Amino acid sequence: MITSTKLENISETTQLERILGTYTGNKPGPNLIAFGGMHGNEPSGVIALRKVFQEIHSYQPNFNGKFFGIACNLGALSAKKRFIKSDLNRIWTPENICKVSDRSNSNLSHPEQYEQFEIYHAVQDIIKEASGPLYFIDLHTTSAESQPFISINDTLRNREEALKYPLPIILGVEEHLEGTILNYINHLGHISVGFEAGQHDAPSSIENQEAFIWTTLINIGCISEYDILDGHVYPERLAKTTTEGKKIFEVRYKYTISEGEEFTMKPHYVNFQSVRKNELLASNQHENIYALEKGKVFMPLYQKQGDDGFFIIKRIKWCWLQISTVLRKGSIHKILPYLPGIRKHNDLDYALEVNRKIARWYVIEIFHLLGFRRKILKKGHIIFIKRKHDFKGPELE
Numbered sequence: 001m002i003t004s005t006k007l008e009n010i011s012e013t014t015q016l017e018r019i020l021g022t023y024t025g026n027k028p029g030p031n032l033i034a035f036g037g038m039h040g041n042e043p044s045g046v047i048a049l050r051k052v053f054q055e056i057h058s059y060q061p062n063f064n065g066k067f068f069g070i071a072c073n074l075g076a077l078s079a080k081k082r083f084i085k086s087d088l089n090r091i092w093t094p095e096n097i098c099k100v101s102d103r104s105n106s107n108l109s110h111p112e113q114y115e116q117f118e119i120y121h122a123v124q125d126i127i128k129e130a131s132g133p134l135y136f137i138d139l140h141t142t143s144a145e146s147q148p149f150i151s152i153n154d155t156l157r158n159r160e161e162a163l164k165y166p167l168p169i170i171l172g173v174e175e176h177l178e179g180t181i182l183n184y185i186n187h188l189g190h191i192s193v194g195f196e197a198g199q200h201d202a203p204s205s206i207e208n209q210e211a212f213i214w215t216t217l218i219n220i221g222c223i224s225e226y227d228i229l230d231g232h233v234y235p236e237r238l239a240k241t242t243t244e245g246k247k248i249f250e251v252r253y254k255y256t257i258s259e260g261e262e263f264t265m266k267p268h269y270v271n272f273q274s275v276r277k278n279e280l281l282a283s284n285q286h287e288n289i290y291a292l293e294k295g296k297v298f299m300p301l302y303q304k305q306g307d308d309g310f311f312i313i314k315r316i317k318w319c320w321l322q323i324s325t326v327l328r329k330g331s332i333h334k335i336l337p338y339l340p341g342i343r344k345h346n347d348l349d350y351a352l353e354v355n356r357k358i359a360r361w362y363v364i365e366i367f368h369l370l371g372f373r374r375k376i377l378k379k380g381h382i383i384f385i386k387r388k389h390d391f392k393g394p395e396l397e
């Protein structure tokens with residue numbers, strides 16, 4: 001049941017613990033792992049997870065599988081800052097994971113690396129024990145006022161899961177953000193959905209997080225909406241939070257703030273606000289910053305920490321999505337290395353290198369359609385990597 005809650009000071013009310021809750025159902029089934037507080041100034045996910053665990057433990061509904069809640073940046077949550085030394089949601093790179101994977105490694109250089117070490121081993125322990133499929137959700141909020149939305153890496157399996165929520169879906173954020181925890185989870189092959197519940201300090205963000213967690217438990221089959229009080233209320237609540245409905249958008253552009261840049265977003269922009277080409281969006285100490293193309297502004301930055309200034313997104317049509325599903329399942333991508341200007345990458349698995357001087361037209365669009373993510377852009381060449389586990393999950397041991 002959703003009750004109105006003020007944002008409490010989570011560090012003062014109780015000692016903040018890494019594992020916010022666990023629940024094992026009376027029948028086998030899927031595993032849901034929920035991350036809250038990946039950014040320390042976004043406590044709503046942690047508060048909502050605690051409330052949902054309290055309710056599940058007190059009502060004990062019929063439950064298939066297991067449910068785990070993990071609090072992420074404990075130090076930054078106590079300090080109420082996005083992070084202490086480095087952004088915990090940008091350090092899940094292969095090199096860092098290699099460092100924290102050794103349980104005996106005591107040589108961790110900064111506070112977020114220690115948080116990452118604990119989260120990594122908590123997740124690995126859950127994966128090792130799991131008998132059913134694994135689903136991950138990552139609960140966030142935004143600095144600007146925003147209606148809630150979902151963000152996923154564009155695999156067909158993630159799409160199918162994301163389309164069960166009555167919310168707008170953003171594809172392709174991962175091409176612009178290296179080292180997020182969901183990039184890592186996707187690489188392991190598990191279904192994962194990021195949720196942005198609204199503005200950091202809005203009480204409604206906690207209610208949206210709660211509704212999202214319950215809806216996820218229903219969608220993946222842990223509980224039936226008829227087995228919990230007001231089960232139908234949660235998806236209905238989510239549907240009411242958005243004017244965009246179940247539309248899918250793709251990231252077209254990201255403005256990255258450079259070191260030393262004094263970036264200021266022009267006031268009053270909100271997520272999904274339409275912008276014209278060449279509209280003045282922001283400025284720095286040297287110049288004005290304009291929209292390079294028409295679309296909708298997304299995640300405008302109104303806080304001091306972070307280097308993503310804003311994104312521009314565009315809607316993807318349903319027919320485009322359906323064509324892409326058919327093409328991906330038909331493995332059309334296998335002909336790509338035989339086309340002019342495209343060759344297999346020498347060192348990377350599942351990767352193709354494209355020479356933009358030869359292959360000029362709709363290159364990014366076609367590679368997206370076929371399930372590739374854009375990786376590196378250098379000297380007229382783009383490297384695209386095919387997403388593994390696009391429509392088939394990993395084998396469980």
Ligand SMILES: [Zn+2]
Nearest residue numbers: 039042140141
């Ligand atoms: Zn966040």
